[in-house]
Amino acid sequence: xxxxEHIPKEIQLVDDSGRRLDGRALDELRPIRIEAGVLKRxxxxxxxxxxxxxxxxxxxGPREAHPRHLQDPARALVQCRYNxxxxxxxxxxxxGPDRRSVEISKVAGExxxxxxxxxxxxxxxxDIFIEVLQADAGTRxxxxxxxxVALADAGVxxxxxxxxxxxxxxxxxxxxxxxxEEDNFGDADCPMAVVPRTGEIVLLQMDGHLMEDEFDRAMxxxxxxxxxxxxxxKEALRRRYVVTDxxxxxxxRGVDT
Amino acid sequence: MESSTPQRQxxxxxxxxxxxxxxxxxxxYSEDGKVFAAQLGLRSERGGVVSVIPLSGxxxxxxxxxxxxxxxxxxxxxxxxxxxxxxxxxxxxTESPWRVEFGDTAKYLDIGDSAICRILQVDETKRVQVTMRxxxxxxxxxxxxxxxxxxxxxxxxxxxxxxxxxxxxxxKVQGFVGQNGRIxxxxxxxxxxxxxxxxxxxxxxxxxxxxxxxVKEFLDRAYAQRA
Numbered sequence: 001x002x003x004x005e006h007i008p009k010e011i012q013l014v015d016d017s018g019r020r021l022d023g024r025a026l027d028e029l030r031p032i033r034i035e036a037g038v039l040k041r042x043x044x045x046x047x048x049x050x051x052x053x054x055x056x057x058x059x060x061g062p063r064e065a066h067p068r069h070l071q072d073p074a075r076a077l078v079q080c081r082y083n084x085x086x087x088x089x090x091x092x093x094x095x096g097p098d099r100r101s102v103e104i105s106k107v108a109g110e111x112x113x114x115x116x117x118x119x120x121x122x123x124x125x126x127d128i129f130i131e132v133l134q135a136d137a138g139t140r141x142x143x144x145x146x147x148x149v150a151l152a153d154a155g156v157x158x159x160x161x162x163x164x165x166x167x168x169x170x171x172x173x174x175x176x177x178x179x180x181e182e183d184n185f186g187d188a189d190c191p192m193a194v195v196p197r198t199g200e201i202v203l204l205q206m207d208g209h210l211m212e213d214e215f216d217r218a219m220x221x222x223x224x225x226x227x228x229x230x231x232x233x234k235e236a237l238r239r240r241y242v243v244t245d246x247x248x249x250x251x252x253r254g255v256d257t
Numbered sequence: 258m259e260s261s262t263p264q265r266q267x268x269x270x271x272x273x274x275x276x277x278x279x280x281x282x283x284x285x286y287s288e289d290g291k292v293f294a295a296q297l298g299l300r301s302e303r304g305g306v307v308s309v310i311p312l313s314g315x316x317x318x319x320x321x322x323x324x325x326x327x328x329x330x331x332x333x334x335x336x337x338x339x340x341x342x343x344x345x346x347x348x349x350x351t352e353s354p355w356r357v358e359f360g361d362t363a364k365y366l367d368i369g370d371s372a373i374c375r376i377l378q379v380d381e382t383k384r385v386q387v388t389m390r391x392x393x394x395x396x397x398x399x400x401x402x403x404x405x406x407x408x409x410x411x412x413x414x415x416x417x418x419x420x421x422x423x424x425x426x427x428x429k430v431q432g433f434v435g436q437n438g439r440i441x442x443x444x445x446x447x448x449x450x451x452x453x454x455x456x457x458x459x460x461x462x463x464x465x466x467x468x469x470x471x472v473k474e475f476l477d478r479a480y481a482q483r484a
Contacts, residue, residue, distance in 0.1 A: 043313070043314070043315065044313065061315065061343065062315055062343045063315070063343045064343055064344065064345070073382060115270075117286070117295060121317075121343060121383070122382050122383055123343075123344070123382070123383065124343040124344075152269060152270050152297045153297065153313060154313060154314065155296055155297060155298075155311050155312065155313035155314020155315070155408065156296075156314065157270070157284065157295040157296050158270045158271075158295060158296075159270065159271060159286065159293070159295065160270055160271030160293075161269070161270060161271055195271075196271070197271045197293070234269050234272075237269050237297060238267060238269070241267055241297070241312055241464065242267075242464075
């Protein structure tokens with residue numbers, strides 16, 4: 001790290017008025033849109049657009065755990081796979097699991113295992129798939145946010161949804177929800193996932209360095225943002241399960257339903 | 258169902274659904290005397306118990322449910338049935354309606370065959386046992402099976418069986434609706450196709466208001482077109 005410190009940082013991440021490259025304030029989220037139930041074959045699914053991130057999540061189960069030796073006679077396994085599409089980044093990503101995606105799969109799976117009532121389904125497995133179609137920093141947070149909507153859509157019993165958001169440090173200032181440029185040229189990135197009802201933290205990672213007070217401020221930013229994201233998640237689920245008027249739908253479509 | 262009960266509230270996991278006085282029922286959990294939803298579904302309150310009627314999710318076997326199982330494996334004295342649940346269900350030869358000689362199981366039910374059976378018991382570790390030694394439980398011959406989400410089964414059956422009876426009356430199709438979301442239909446192919454479309458309509462709009470009337474209208478129109 002030290003030997004590149006002398007290279008001048010070309011990008012000015014925060015301008016004099018405190019605006020970021022994409023015009024956001026330091027405590028502002030990127031625009032988020034969540035849609036639940038987008039896949040027919042999966043038990044539950046969700047799609048999220050978070051800034052320039054595009055992530056699809058699918059959930060299967062509880063279903064029989066395979067291979068059999070993995071089965072836990074007392075509870076369900078929560079298995080997660082985070083995967084990036086080859087076309088999700090500007091340079092082609094070599095397909096298949098790598099060090100980074102294996103790690104993210106592990107920590108995301110553990111975050112969900114904390115909320116799912118695993119003891120209700122012994123010997124089974126709940127399988128979560130997070131597919132990143134387009135990446136622009138913060139994909140694990142987008143993935144976890146979408147996967148938790150997919151879990152609820154799949155009818156998996158759980159204590160609460162999981163909301164996730166990152167914050168970090170750019171140009172010496174603490175900022176919420178870093179985008180790609182900010183992540184690449186910033187000083188630190190700190191993703192977290194929280195159980196909104198209790199405030200329990202189920203995932204916390206950090207890349208780079210933060211001072212203790214900076215960390216506290218970053219956590220506060222992430223926590224506030226997670227509550228907003230939680231509302232969006234609930235809204236997405238409500239939209240999917242609205243009570244519709246069957247007659248009106250029939251009218252619309254005619255007899256050939 | 259639709260006329261007698263007011264519109265039910267949609268709840269999302271983690272949502273507070275009762276803050277005291279009510280007991281925690283299915284699809285819920287309690288913490289510090291408060292009850293929260295554990296599943297996405299509709300809030301329901303009955304006899305001091307608050308529960309959540311799920312709108313999605315896998316079928317979890319329960320004793321006394323009548324289900325349609327498909328044979329996936331054979332043993333010398335048992336069959337292994339797939340009942341659309343996370344757990345396979347063994348059917349022992351002694352629980353079948355036939356006198357099965359040791360090793361002769363394939364004679365009566367072979368891999369791929371389907372049968373209506375009843376869940377005999379489910380233990381704490383979710384080990385399932387099924388039986389066919391009761392009235393109305395039999396091997397399925399002919400017809401076809403359609404699958405729907407098990408959470409839609411109550412709407413397909415309707416209040417007191419009204420919906421399913423209406424479909425049978427219009428289409429003159431023989432059928433059986435398993436609690437696990439498998440539906441067996443037999444009859445004239447065109448009638449079966451109409452019945453399937455009616456079922457898909459119910460499945461798609463299971464939470465809709467005025468569903469019975471809509472399905473009736475659909476059947477009326479479908480048969481008016483053919484006449």
